[in-house]
Amino acid sequence: MGNKNLQKQEESRDSAESGSIYPPVVSVLGHVDAGKTTLLDAIRKTQTTAREAGGITQKIGASEVEVDHDKNKRKITFIDTPGHQAFANMRSQGVNAADIVLLIVSLVDGVQPQTKESIKTIKESETPYIVVFTKNDLPTANIEKAKQQLLNEEVLLEGLGGEIPYISVSAKNGEGIEALLDLILLVYDLSGIKKDAQKDFLGIVIDSKLDKRRGVAVSIVIKQGRLVVGDKLYDSEKEVGKVRATVNPQSKNVKEALPGDAVEILGITKVLPLGTLLHKKPEQVLIQSQQPQPSQRAIIKPQDFLSFLRDEKKQELLIVLKTESYGEYEAIKNSLPEDVEIVFYGQGDISVSDIILAKDFKALAIGFNVKITDEARDLAKNEDVFHKTYNIIYELLDEIKDALAGLTEAVEEKIQGKANIVAVFEGTQEKIMGLKVTEGKMIVGAKVKIYREEKLVGESRIVTLKRAKESVKEVSKGNECGATISPFIDFQVDDVILSHRKD
Incomplete structure (x- = not known):
């Protein structure tokens, strides 16, 4: 029996690699009482018959379910832990752990303050999402009211002037749960998201804790490449440990993990922050190996704010800001126009991770009394990320204000x-x-x-x-x-x- 199961797992792996059908990773966001946890519990309950084969336990901050979809067995990985703030923390590292987001809206309570925060987070991340209306079994459920509230938040649903898919479910009686799983796979397949086990490894931390018996246990989602027991892992340029065990959501040791998998790894030397990016090589080596030739990309001139913003068709100004001291950050933040948003702040020189973040948010990388590292400058040129450093605060503020004024005029003409x-x-x-x-x-x-x-x-x-x-x-x-x-x-x-x- 055990050999047959092992053979099936190997066949499934071979099928995934040959067809590049890796599981989507799904995160769940919404108001605190909208029914996120209850929905995940209901999804797991639909898989109780598959419990021996695996796919429903919640040991590592993620769950895995198997679905019959178009006569094929498909898997979906659910991230159990992140709320909207944790989701945003992951984004601040330049990579999103999730491929698809479920925006949970209660048909009883409708759109709440945390729902609005979740909508903002999802839109900033540009991640495909599905609106899931919950509690449709209750007598006070009002789907038309909830749709109207979402419309007021510029969430344009299918059939109401937009293309955002939605579905109504009941976690209590199971109505719509299987249809939701099918919809997740449909949206994922249409999204064009590509995962490749042959690319350089990239994992993102979704949970990290110190276990008295096992040591540091770190849960990660595999974005690209494969993870094998014995691999050394790095966060940026520092080694953080060597993988001595990988545990899947069914609490079973596995020899390797592929894109879309969530696993717990042992052998890391310290508790890692949520959203930490893990590689098999130091970041500097990765950047050098992935850079295209400079002649293949147009290089942005760092002095021309407005030209960059118009080329990117931006209607708002986002900034990744690095300063020498916190006092300088406070002075700049309090002097910026209201239409300018600092998406990330830190002290020290502009680094590769800052450029990755700026690229992800389509933001400007701005430094005050700091420099930009050579590696970061090369990456910024090749990725068309605008960057500039200043030593006089009024020059920084004046150029940003002038660019914003010009951008506003350009937007008004459209x-x-x-x-x-x-x-x-x-x-x-x-x-x-x-x-x-x-x-x-x-x-x-x-x-x-x-x-x-x-x-x-x-x-x-x-x-x-x-x-x-x-x-x-x-x-x-x-x-x-x-x-x-x-x-x-x-x-x-x-x-x-x-x-x-x-x-």
Whole structure:
């Protein structure tokens, strides 16, 4: 029996490698009472018949389930531990442990403050996500209200002007759980995410603790490459230990781990922070081996802020900031405009990890009274990451403010369409505006600004467009249509509506 199971595991490994079908890694975010833990428990319960074969225990900060999908056995790895803050900590290392995020929204409580924080975190990470409505078995469940609240947070669901998939489930009676697992695999397959066991190894720490009996136990997700017992591991340029054992989510020792796997490793010499990136080579060697030839990439001139921002089509200014002292950081932070966000701060020279982070967030790498290492400078050139260092605080602040002002002007010019409100109708649930498009086009899901006598009344988003009672996705110049918006603004006849591009 044991030999047959071992043979099946080897066949599964061979199939994964030949077809590059590695399991997606899924993280779960949402409000504290939205039902995240209950949902994970329900997912595990659907796998109770497979318990002997493995896939449902929760020993290492992650769970693994096996799913029948399109007549194939597929695996999904769930990260059990991170909330939105831990998820953000992982992102601050320049790599996201998860391939897909489940945004959990209770149909009873709707969108809560922590839901909004989770939405912001997901959008910043640019990770594919699925909205999972929970508690649909309760009498007070209200899915239409929850959808409207998400729309107000610019989460555009399928069928409501966007492409974000969603599903309604009940962790209590199991409704929708199997369909959710199928949806996860579908989104993953369509995402184009590529994993390669032949690439340089990269793992990310999702849990780390000191066990009195076993020593330091570190749980990691494999992003690329493979991990084998006996491998030496490095965080940046320092060796952190040699792998003497790898344990899978079923608490079984395994000889190797492949992309998408979550394993606990023993042999690490210290407790590692959540989000630490692990390699098999020192970071400096990795960067040198992965760099393309300089002639293959355009090099950004570090002096031209606005050119860089416009090329990246950015509408906000994000900064990775390194200073010599904390007092300098405080002075800079308190002097920056409100539209500038520091996504990471540290002391010391700008390093390779700072450039990786700036690339991930499409941010500027800025230093004050510090230098940039040669390795970081080379990586920044090859990855088109903007960097610059200063010794005079006013020069830093003035250049950022000038760039932000120029960026704002550029964004304001990106008008997609213009229409006049020629009529107002009372719908069954909301007011409908009758529009005549005078410039460009109106598009479902687009942001709009409504003006009255050249004064801004408010900002909203187009939810529906109809022509001759037929729903349409866009209406071009010279045509008339009916439109609804959300959030609601008290519009009136002769108001002007401007539609903006979704850059």
